Amino acid sequence: MRIVVDLNRCVGYAQCVPLAPDVLRLQGEEALAYDPNPDDSERQRVVRAAASCPVQAIIVELDPPADRTTK
């Protein structure tokens, strides 16, 4: 699956980190780093993490659009 985090919006509340720790990590106190193309097995965790974000900064592509042929 694919995600992107809007790091202009993200201010490091870090609610998402414990919900998907292999995909979203905190570097220092406030800087979020993420895996843009996590394994599909992370789907449930990533969706929960995205829903938990107080500023809704995590953009998730749940299903690839019909015209996308690449993984």
Place this chain on the structure above:
Amino acid sequence: MTTASLVSDLVTSFKATARIVIVGASLAGLRAAEALRDEGFTGSLTLIGDEVHEPYDRPPLSKQVLKGWVPAENTKLPRMRAIDADWRLGVAATGLDRANREVLLANGEKVPYDRLLIATGVRSRQWFNPDEAKLGGLFTLRTCDDAAKLQEALQARPSRALIVGAGFIGSEMASVCRDLGLEVTVAERSTAPLVGALGGVIGDIAAKMQRDAGVDLRTNVSVEALEGDAGGHVRRARLSDGTTLDVDVVVASLGSIRNIEWLDGAQLAAGFWGVACDAGCRAFDINGVVTDTIFVAGDIARAPHVLYEYQFLSIEHVDAAVLGAQTAAHNMVNLETNRRPHLPLPQFWSAQFGVNIKGVGVCSFADEIVFTQGSPEDLRFVAAYGRKGRIVAAVSFNHGKWLDYYAAMIERSAPFPPPPPGYDLPTNAEPMPARFRDLREPTGLPDVVLTGHDPTSRGAEFRPKRPKSEGANS
């Protein structure tokens, strides 16, 4: 039939039958394509990109990718919707024929358009000495291929890496080197890191941050030469202060060059500064007259900004690319009375040395800076930037939750220094010079002239003075 209904029919038929070509298949190009479909455009859509990769997310390249956490190819951008586009990846646009409304491709094809979006972005400035540029172990970082190669070189644990240029990307790379436990030298020709973007006061804080993290930071120096071994791999760097360094990896982080060469001869207001456009993303021609069919978005766009004395600004930030692409897409398929302006308040971030640096506004527009909250010593603060008594920008170190407060003041053109928030006050809350380089210094590239005497023949003309090599020096 009324004029209004005729015009409305025109828009409807344009959206159904027109041909739109987007040159540049990265963030701005992709988001523009999606926005066009959202606008109800069902005509033919072509996306042209010189890289073979589908659009990917660049900010992670200098951070989690370089660190080895995320593979470079795992940065593909999420798609917001189907775009049903004809993708031409791995083939560069080489020319623009405005008279026949065609984009020329490197493979000889011609792609006709009714509306064109220029989103070709920037590339990294290459090492200035072409012979030295061939050395193994010398890298730049802009694309995911660049990141993959550099990550591999860092994983091989070089005895020392040298990063030339301490802007945001150079500083982020130095931070990754230290995270990996690698010895790293940063050579910066100005007084401190990040001075160009954030000024000397913040630069001094960034310098201390780097040194505390174990970076061998050398300022006020340039790298004059690189020397290789018999196998053609870089082994030594000579600095302008006379010292030499033994290095196995060198990263040239010398800023970016705009991809405008394919527009040569197209008579647009395109140059080393980018492609000038109005706030509605419509490109200007060489005479400064706005075009009707050509739009610009992303890093290559340069538009007047109401908050900054209507100066033409290139805003090379992620959100400006996305919002600009959406505005350009909207304006491409709408008529004058329905056009929207692209007036983003610039926003940016950088993660380095465990600190989240965030900013709003245009810091380099300022002449003064004041710490408003927190403690610079603890690397946890906000500073506001002012020009002529009004606030124009703010930057935070691990204090990002406060930036919206400043963004609102910048948008309202509030007085500088801004009112203190009431607590968490810094010890020194006096405004001081922000210490930016004087932007009035001539650039040395006056390559446009006015010609013609009759009013009908009068116009601008490019007289390009191509520099011998693209980067004059580090």
